[in-house]
Amino acid sequence: MEKPKKIVQAREISVSEFFEKNRHLLGYDNKIKALLMVVKEGCDNSLDATEEARILPDIYVKIEELEKERYKIVVRDNGPGISKKQIPKIFGKLLYGSKFHKLKQSRGQQGLGISVGVLYSQLTSGHATEIVSSTGDGKTHHYRLKIDVKRNEPKIEESAVDNGKEWHGVQVSFICEGLYREHKQSVLEYLKQTAISNPYANITFDSPTGRMEFRRGVEELPKEPKEIKPHLYGVEVGILSRMLHETKARTILTFLTSEFTRIGRLTGSEIIKKAGITYYNEKAGKEEPGFNISPRKVTDEQVANLIKAVKEVKLTRPPTDCLSPLGEDLIEKGLKKELNPEFVAAISRPPAVYRGWPFQIEVGIAYGGSIEGPKIMRLANRVPLLYQAGDCAITKSIQAIDWRRYGIESDKLPTAPVVIMIHMASVWVPFTSESKESIASYPIIIKEIKLALQECARKLSLYLSGMRKAQWQAERKSIFERYADETANAIHELTGKPADAIKENILKIVEKNIKKIELLEKREEALKNTEAQKPNGAAAEVKEETAEAGEEPPEEKAEASKKEVKENA
Amino acid sequence: MPEKKPKGDSRETEKKLVNLGNEVAEQINKLKNPDVTIPVRALSNIFFDEKSGLVKLGQKVSHRTYMNVAHTRKFMQSLMVAAECKKIMNQGVSTSIRDLYYALKRTIPGTQENTVEDQSESDPVIEDLEATLNTLREKLHLKADRKGYVVGPIVIRDTGDRIDCSKMGSSGWAIPSNVEEEMIKFEKCTADFILVVEKDAIWQRLNEDKFWKKHNCLILTGKGQPARGCRRLINRLHKELKLPVYVCCDADGWGMYIYSVIKQGSINLSFLSDRLGTPAAKYIGLTTQDVEKFNIPKNVTIKLNKGDIKRVNEMLKYVWFKPKEWQEELKNMLQVGYKLELEALSAKGIKFISETYLPQKIQEKDFLP
Secondary structure (H helix, E strand, O other): OOOOOOOOOOOOOOHHHHHHHOHHHHOOOOHHHHHHHHHHHHHHHHHHHHHHOOOOOEEEEEEEEEEOOEEEEEEEOOOOOOOOOHHHHHHHOOOOOOOOOOEOOOOOOOOOHHHHHHHHHHHHHOOOEEEEEEEOOOEEEEEEEEEEOOOOEEEEEEEEEEEOOOOEEEEEEEEEEOOOOOOOOOHHHHHHHHHHHOOOOEEEEEEOOEEEEEOOOOOOOOOOOOOEOOOHHHOOHHHHHHHHHHOOOOOHHHHHHHHOOOOOHHHHHHHHHHOOOEEEEOOOOEEEEOOOOOHHHOOHHHHHHHHHHHHHOOOOOOOOOOOOOOOHHHHHHHHHHHHOOOEEEEEEOOOEEEOOEEEEEEEEEEEOOOOOOOEEEEEEOOEEEOOOHHHOHHHHHHHOOOHHHHOOOEEOEEOOOEEEEEEEEEOOOOEOOOOOOOEOOOHHHHHHHHHHHHHHHHHHHHHHHHHHHHHHHHHHHHHHHHOHHHHHHHHHHHHOOOHHHHHHHHHHHHHHHHHHHHHHHHHHHHHHHHHHOOOOOOOOOOOOOOOOOOOOOOOOOOHHHHOOOOOOO | OOOOOOOHHHHHHHHHHHHHHHHHHHHHHOOOOOEEEEEOOOHHHEEEEOOOOEEEEOOOEEEEEOOOOOOHHHHHHHHHHHHHHHHHHHHOOOEEHHHHHHHHOOEOOOOOOEOOOOHHHHHHHHHHHHHHHOOOHHHHOEEOOOOOEEEOOEEEEEOOEEEEOOOOOOOOEEOOOOOOOOOEEEEEEOOOEEEEEOOHHHHHHHHHOOHHHHHOEEEEEOOOOOOHHHHHHHHHHHHHHOOOEEEEOOEOHHHHHHHHHHHHOOOOOHHHHHHHOOOOOEEEEOOOOHHHHOOOOHHHOEEOOHHHHHHHHHHHHOHHHOOHHHHHHHHHHHHHOEEEOHHHHHHHOOOHHHHHHHHHHHHOOOOEO
């Protein structure tokens, strides 16, 4: 038999190959956005690294136009640096990361960010990415590398070591295609918002249009987040079976108690019993709970039963020290330093839990002053989200609030000169896509955001009503005085009495009565304040939200019910 | 124009104005917060006087005080209107309410605010002043735009000129804003009744057909909601010449309400009902019940809309629509779900209204109370 001329062969596709063809999935869908993505991945890594090493970040970003639509991007930090061995893997291999397996709040999650930048550069310019790093041991490592897309491995083009320079940090230079703009979804906007949400960082930006510096406004880092183990509520079948195979635990019970948070022997046993995992005890001649079965012997069916059982058991909520919120003070300082507003308020909600993942919502509101139009800043683990605002839980929550009730002009979204910053801190932020641009709408997340917004809006509303009152008092007096002239003239024409004397008396009456009115108002105010000073209950406690496992689908507000059915007359 | 001395009646009104000024001046002199008392002209302060059959103003008053931010501006305007009226009266002239608005309008020094922004601000102040002083706009030497026409066998003396309303061609005599006795006198009238029609178009139809000649009557229209001059004229014609008054309007909430204003007076001018209302007036038509009676084709009716239904439901509750004939008619309208315009009668022929409909109604005394 003759051999066919061509054999269609199926073969394995590497992640790098996959993303080579599907770069839009990671946010590289257009030239303007691509520049932003590269800068963002660089900065996110730099901020994560410096914070983890407890160093106040100094970040330098440069974008230089080499020729039309071709740019050189440099991101440099003063972080702890990367060891020689790690450099090629971190930059030259997709899905290589320190953060994916760790349950700790950080900007990066998947180990996809910076290496996709490297891939994007080599795809659009053919250039290797240049990495310079030192861990402070006097040695400076230079690398020029690309990614071997077929094998998803680094392809080092050049490497060298310098001696004698004492520094630590990383500098990455990319050459890639792009388009530099300064609109509201740009590198500049990203850095502006980053400066607000990371007020302890110094950021210097050499852009094609000149240098901009964002000075740090505080000298302290937020508290360091702790690493936690996963919580059983958030674990799915696939992950559970992988963990069962990788664990060092000898029995299924020790597996549950050692690999997960908040599972003691008692709860662990209960789950195993509920899952119906048993073995035949020959001595006793009957089936008994299989606490001691080896994790590797658990069948796929039993894994599924375990997941079901978890939902029936009441588990203690995960610990929340894995979260590192910004804190109300830092939010207010960040907003003040970059926006120069007339008023700021901030609220940090107590931690809450969605699907077993702890999270915390924070909101800051800045009003007036140098602020011109309304702006919404969405942040996830301190990273600004600039795209896909419409799909985001944050946008939906803002729209669900009746801002006018708080004296803030709005048309669904506020239209007043106000900047609203919403931060979600979590060990695992539920993004709607790999490009990490909008937060999924879990009801509990929307609820928390709304509560924080309302609390903040109340503070702003109090301020505004105070302002309006002062304005009103000034205006009121002028109203009484304004009409004195014409009133006096009219009385003169009716009675023949001298207008001047009448006017003088009217002004005396105004003076006398205004004092009376203001005194009355002060008394009323004092009365209100004493009433308001009632002790506030245990608000700072972690809220009890248990039945989280059986999560309802993300809430879609019944828009239809709002639509009025118009009658045909 | 020769300076006229205010006549007796004018002198009395002028005195009322001066008294108002003196009262306020007195309060200011004592450093008291000045205050003008004004009867409340709203639904909450009117009642239907069964005895006279008129809508009347109740006892509620509001205080317009200077030291109330919501009142200060109006307080000033009230006194300005009073002062301006006194000035006009002293000059022996009268002026339109629009003239008055312009006479009062000026910019308040140091602001961008005018003493009155537009006429809709000064008109209610005039009405307030009328109610406060218990006088008539006409007595303050103010007049409104003319509205309405009359035709028929009556001779009128209008500021000295003799006007024969049976010789007015196709246009009729335009009813002036002030029809008080010092302006208008009835010299001779042979008419048997007055027919008031809501619409000018119908008035023209009837005039063209010389309906007034055939039926020996006056025909009058107020062109929609009749102005005061028109209502006062009906009132005087009825009182002084003892003429029955029949009113003919569209068969809808608005038309029937126009009838009620002619008959009982309006809520807004309830303090003038004695002079403006004619309780003896009868409603000749149109009604929805006429549709069956006169075999009017259904296709000329108009479906009631939301606003119509709301209006009719409100009217069902007014005391002066309580007579059972009215309740029946209003309920019938809701039940059949349509209204109709006077013009709809033309579906039965152009002259149907003047040759069949009205004569039959009058002859059979088929009226609503």
